Amino acid sequence: MTDVTPSLPVYLDYAATTPVDDRVAAVMQRYLTVDQLYANPASRSHMLGWQAEQAVEQARRQVADSLHADPREIVWTSGATEADNLALTGFMRANRERGMHLVTSIIEHKAVVDTASALELEGFEVTWLTPGTDGCITPEQLRHAMRDDTALVSLMAVNNELGSVNDIAALAAVAHEFGAAFHSDAAQAIGRIPLDVEAQGIDLMSLSAHKAYGPKGVGALYVRRHPDIRVEALIHGGGHERGMRSGTLPTHQIAGMGKAFALMAQEGDADQAHIAGLAERFMAGIAQTGGIYHNAGDGHHVPNIINLAFDGIDGESLLMALRDVAVSTGSACNSASVDPSYVLLGAGVPRSLALSSLRFSFGRFTTEADIDHALGVLQHAVSGLRAPAPAGSG
Numbered sequence: 001m002t003d004v005t006p007s008l009p010v011y012l013d014y015a016a017t018t019p020v021d022d023r024v025a026a027v028m029q030r031y032l033t034v035d036q037l038y039a040n041p042a043s044r045s046h047m048l049g050w051q052a053e054q055a056v057e058q059a060r061r062q063v064a065d066s067l068h069a070d071p072r073e074i075v076w077t078s079g080a081t082e083a084d085n086l087a088l089t090g091f092m093r094a095n096r097e098r099g100m101h102l103v104t105s106i107i108e109h110k111a112v113v114d115t116a117s118a119l120e121l122e123g124f125e126v127t128w129l130t131p132g133t134d135g136c137i138t139p140e141q142l143r144h145a146m147r148d149d150t151a152l153v154s155l156m157a158v159n160n161e162l163g164s165v166n167d168i169a170a171l172a173a174v175a176h177e178f179g180a181a182f183h184s185d186a187a188q189a190i191g192r193i194p195l196d197v198e199a200q201g202i203d204l205m206s207l208s209a210h211k212a213y214g215p216k217g218v219g220a221l222y223v224r225r226h227p228d229i230r231v232e233a234l235i236h237g238g239g240h241e242r243g244m245r246s247g248t249l250p251t252h253q254i255a256g257m258g259k260a261f262a263l264m265a266q267e268g269d270a271d272q273a274h275i276a277g278l279a280e281r282f283m284a285g286i287a288q289t290g291g292i293y294h295n296a297g298d299g300h301h302v303p304n305i306i307n308l309a310f311d312g313i314d315g316e317s318l319l320m321a322l323r324d325v326a327v328s329t330g331s332a333c334n335s336a337s338v339d340p341s342y343v344l345l346g347a348g349v350p351r352s353l354a355l356s357s358l359r360f361s362f363g364r365f366t367t368e369a370d371i372d373h374a375l376g377v378l379q380h381a382v383s384g385l386r387a388p389a390p391a392g393s394g
C-alpha cells in the first residue's frame, strides 16, 4: 500500500492528452520572447533566423531518430489530424494513376475515418475492414481486401480507445505485395511500442506531440523518400516543408515536440514498465468487483489504455459518480454525444456494454496512490449504482 495522498482529481485520461513534461516546457520557453530565439525559421537574411532554423532542424532530427527515419522525411503539421488528412487525401490525389482504391478500418480515429469518407465523395473507393474482438486487423483480412487498383492502405498502430496493437510490419508487407503504399496513424504508438519505419516498411506515418508529453497543436507526417512517396499539399502558401505543407513553422511547438520525442526514445520503455505495473495493480483491484469486462483485452494491447465495460451500469452515470477521477467514455472527440462509441461497436462490443464502458489511460506521472484512489472510488460507485432501488421508487 502507498501512504501518499494523490492530488485530486486523479487524471486517468492520458490517451486524450498528456501534460507537457517540465523538460519540454523548458525547451519551448527559449523560442518565444524578445530576449530569445523568436525569429522566423524561414528568415535567411539574419542570424536570428538561422538560429531558429537550427532549432527546427534539431527537432526534425530528434523526431526522425525516434522512428529510424531520415530528417528529410519529416513534414511538420498542426497535429495528427492534419497528418492523417495529408497522408490520405494528399497521397490519393497525387497517385490517381496508381489506382482509386483505399483500404482502411472502421475503428480508425475520426481523422482517418472522416477523411476516407470525404475521399469517397471525391470519387475514390474505400474498403472498410472490421477488426476482430481483439481490436486488430489481420494480414489475411487485408490480403482479401487488396485489389489491382489499391493505391493505399491506412491502418493504425495503436487504437486510441482500446489500446489494441496492430502488427503494422505484417500489414505493410501485404500492402507492398500488391504494390500499394502503407500509412499508419501512430499518434498513440510513439514510446509505447517499437517504431522503426525501415524495419516495419512504413511509407507514411502520422504523429502528434500532445499524446507524448509535448504541446498541443503540433505533429508531423513521416513521408518515405526511398522509394519516393508523393503527397499533394492540402495547404498552399510559401512552399515550406518541401512544398507539402506551407505556413510559418511554430519554432517553440516544434522544439517541444523534438524534446518530447527524444525523451520518449530514452524513457518510453521505462515509462511502459512503470505503467504495466500500475495496470496490473488496477486490474487486480478491478477483479474484486464482478461484472466488469476488459474490452479487447484478449489480444495484443498496450498496458497504458484499459477499456472496461461495467455490466448493468450506464457509463455516463458511472462517469458522474467518479467525480474526482478523470476518465473518458468513448473517445474524447465524441464525448459530447451519448451514442455508443463506434470503435467499441466496431470491435464487436454489444451496444448495451458499449454504453457501459469507460476508458482508463495511464501515463508517466500516474502513481500507485492514483490507482488506489481510483479503485476505491470505482468500487464505491459501482456498488452504489448496482444497489437495488429503494422500494416505492417505481
Ligand SMILES: *Cc1c(COP(=O)(O)O)cnc(C)c1O
Pocket (backbone or CB within 6 Å): 015, 016, 078, 079, 080, 081, 082, 109, 111, 156, 158, 159, 160, 185, 186, 187, 188, 207, 208, 209, 210, 211, 217, 218, 219
Ligand atoms: C489524438 C489522436 C489523433 C489526433 O491528433 P491531434 O494531434 O490531436 O490532431 C489522431 N489519431 C489518433 C490515434 C489519436 O489518438
